[in-house]
Amino acid sequence: MTAMTYSEFDPQSFTNIQTGCYQLILKLDQTISLEIGALCRLTLKPGIYLYTGRHRKSLLARISRHLKKEKSVYWHIDYFTVHPAIKAENVIIFPETDAECKINLDFHHLFNTRFLYRGLGSGDCKNKCVAHMQFIQNLSDKDINIWLATQAVFKPVFFSVNYSKLKEIHA
Numbered sequence: 001m002t003a004m005t006y007s008e009f010d011p012q013s014f015t016n017i018q019t020g021c022y023q024l025i026l027k028l029d030q031t032i033s034l035e036i037g038a039l040c041r042l043t044l045k046p047g048i049y050l051y052t053g054r055h056r057k058s059l060l061a062r063i064s065r066h067l068k069k070e071k072s073v074y075w076h077i078d079y080f081t082v083h084p085a086i087k088a089e090n091v092i093i094f095p096e097t098d099a100e101c102k103i104n105l106d107f108h109h110l111f112n113t114r115f116l117y118r119g120l121g122s123g124d125c126k127n128k129c130v131a132h133m134q135f136i137q138n139l140s141d142k143d144i145n146i147w148l149a150t151q152a153v154f155k156p157v158f159f160s161v162n163y164s165k166l167k168e169i170h171a
Contacts (some may be wrong), residue, residue, distance in 0.1 A: 008119065017049060017095045021054040021103050021154070022063055025090040026080055040089045047099065048139045049086070050113070051077050051121050052104035052132045061141045063091055076121045076133065088161045090144070094154040101127040104134075110150060111136050111143065 026049040035041045055062040065071060066081050067088050073079060080086050094103060104122075107113065113134040121132035148156050 017059055017093070019054075019056050019098070020059050020096050021052065021094040021098065021100045022059065023092040023094075023103070023107070024051045024053070024063075024066055024077065024081070024088055025049075025092070026051070027087050027089045028034045028085060029087075030085055031036065032083065032085050034079060034083060035119070036076055036120065037073075039076065039119065042116060044116075045135075046084075047135055048117075049080060050107065050134045050136065050139075051080070052100055052134075053077065053121070054098055054100040054106065058099070059093070059095075063093070067091075076123065080133075090161060091159045092148070093157045093159070094151065095157065097154050099154065100132070101125060101129050103154065104129060104132050106150065107147065108134055111139075 025045075028044055028049060029046050031046065032044050033041060034044055053062070053066075066077060069082055069084070071078065071082065074084060081088060097103075108115070113136045115131040116133050116135055118130055123128045125132065144158065148158060
């Protein structure tokens with residue numbers, strides 16, 4: 001997959017990024033039932049699941065944790081990322097911003113996604129977002145490029161997930 005990346009991206013300075021928002025793009029190829037702790041039980045259809053989050057201390061460590069299959073389940077997103085049928089495909093990082101809710105809602109409005117369940121992934125959201133976990137049937141390379149272009153003010157960086165490591169994809 002090829003996708004746009006902020007043109008002034010400097011891989012050497014990237015490791016210095018401590019804060020920001022991120023989106024995990026997860027893919028599911030079969031229908032499954034997933035229990036999200038005490039919150040709910042969901043039947044998930046094949047398609048793309050997108051989670052929007054933020055971290056204020058060590059962003060890359062948080063993302064790396066999300067990408068691990070073996071871990072203690074703590075956050076709502078963990079129930080998705082530990083499930084063997086759900087594959088993390090891509091990560092978009094929005095460095096040095098805390099606009100998690102705006103990014104989440106912009107994606108929802110642009111692609112007319114469906115929020116999965118009230119409060120899913122947004123338990124600590126001060127803006128009372130419906131959820132920070134969304135479903136979209138399909139998300140093409142073109143869609144991702146459109147998305148990144150609409151969010152250029154946040155200087156997004158797009159990565160492909162490969163063996164639980166972030167790998168930059170250049171346009």
